[in-house]
Amino acid sequence: MHADVIESANKFPTQSGVYIFKDDDGTHLYIGKAGNLRTRIRSYLIDGADTRPFIGLLKLRATSLEFLITSDDREALILENNLIKKFKPLYNVHLRDDKTYLSIRISVGKEFPKLSLVRKFRKDGAKYFGPYTSATKLRAGVDAIRRMYPLRRCSDHEFRNRSRPCVYHDIKLCHAPCVGKISKEDYAEIVQKIIDFLEFRSDEIMFDMRAAMQKASEMMSFELAVTLRDQLEALEFVRIRQHAHIPDFEDRDVFAIYRAAEEMQIFSTRYREGKLVETSSHHFKTPLPDSEILNQFLSMYYNSAIDYPREILLPVKVDDEEILRNYICDKANCRISIRVPRRGQLKRLLDLATENAKAAFKDVLKQETLEEATLEALQANLDLRNFPMRIECYDISTFMGKQTVGSQVVFEHCNPDKSRYRHYNISDANAGNDFHAMAEMLGRRLRRINEEKDEAPDLIMIDGGRPQLNALKDLISDEGYVGVDIVGIAKQRKKRGSIKFPERVYKPFEDRATIIEADTPENHLLKRIRDEAHRFAIEFHRKQRKKEGIKSVLDSIPGLGAKRRHKLLSHFGTVAAIKQASIEELSSVDGISRTLATTIHTHLNKDKD
8 A cells, every 4th residue: 555545544533534545636536434543544554454355456546545533423424425425436336326314304484394304405495404324213213203292294285185184193193283183383382392302402302201201110111111211212313413414505614723832723624505525624834823824824715716605614703804705705706604603503513623623733743743753864874964854856767768758756844745846858869778867867957956056955866776876976076966965775676585685775986885774764755755756757758658659650641740740639639530530531620631631541541451
């Protein structure tokens, strides 16, 4: 498994939540839930611990791992469901009928509201509660509510056309509002009691249930007492507080802050149509107060946003709130409210985001501490003059001496800085000779540092050992060290399955290699950087070979110049499509005569004859 994933796994919290595997492109590969995130993720690292068929592919493709803390296991299940539906990860199961968990619906817009169970929320004026992870427990809980506070169960059509009470009235499970057995006011009072119970504003239902259970026990009706006890447990399940899915359909962004001295973490959660769909975390080091840094952060955050909420929840009031609101509203072209919740469901959303901000903050501090210790060990082991905060690594890729290219990757604080990655096209004079190609690439880099005052790294690595460094001696002497440490890393060599030579690090003008102990953070860092340079070089080389292949096929066609080649590729997209095109289709392209179209068609399809 990728080194970044292994490092992330060891930093996961022990709380419940959702974990997300992604690849290099940020594509979601797999989303899972866990009661203990750290234990669950570590099971992926043990060979044979998880025998599901896709695990091997997941380990090969996953390059990053993220987590989101939830309040409990049930909420993790709901959030997992929401995220799977939004991102459709490659290795998760997707149901064709898109079934989801059950929720409670109370049609409060009706004269005599009805309580029902549904799978989807709709913007119909009704009140929704849930969703719930166990249909069995939910049905038992709703049944207990209906027994204590009977509401109608018939459809609107049946309600309007009924002339006598139904069987539910006969067994005392409905007050029969359809035939006037209960007034509108009394019925509304029952509905309000149920809503208050589900919204945590009243415990009357629980109190009545406990009183009935106590009375049954005193009368020696133990079977009834057990039944009431089970119904009480079901009612407690129905009263869950939900953060992963808020049934108000509001598009809402929540921002939380956790800080210690000048170190600050801002954690954001995005809810769309009441569902938690995305999170992000940002670390800052600043002496500014929370309100000021939050104002600056929100200005930048919404400057590049692709969609906007109708409501923003913040932990503190920001400076110049009215200016900020107007700025975001102008960008969103709609009215947006900014709130600082103090209680209720919205405050609980903020509390959950704060819990995640705290976890992310600790993760950053642990990572910074580990990175600092790793770089200190690397400097000591290799006897470097500079603290290797910024490391550049170079590699060469070629195929039979053709399309020789080089790569430069940059790591800052032990992490890749892909914005500074560079490719090098090697001149024909040095193509096919890895030593000369490396000297050309590194010479160009050192000259930019010397002559153009380009930012210098602390350490330059090359993929190779003593021979590669020896080939650079003249270059290093001519250009000077420019204050940069330079090392070469030689790959591990095996013979008959056993290690003959471990991975070794060489320095210029020194014959003796330094061996860094295996399975240490500094050893893993060096291998990770070298492997990244190798991957980046091969990736560029493959692109160059592909371009060369396309160019060579079309170049060999008489009378087809560069402009016409470009027009053909723009029109058809690929060489394969050009090959399949008829003479008439080819001649329809601007600048391609019928005679030239015939030549192109004949040339590309001569192998078929």
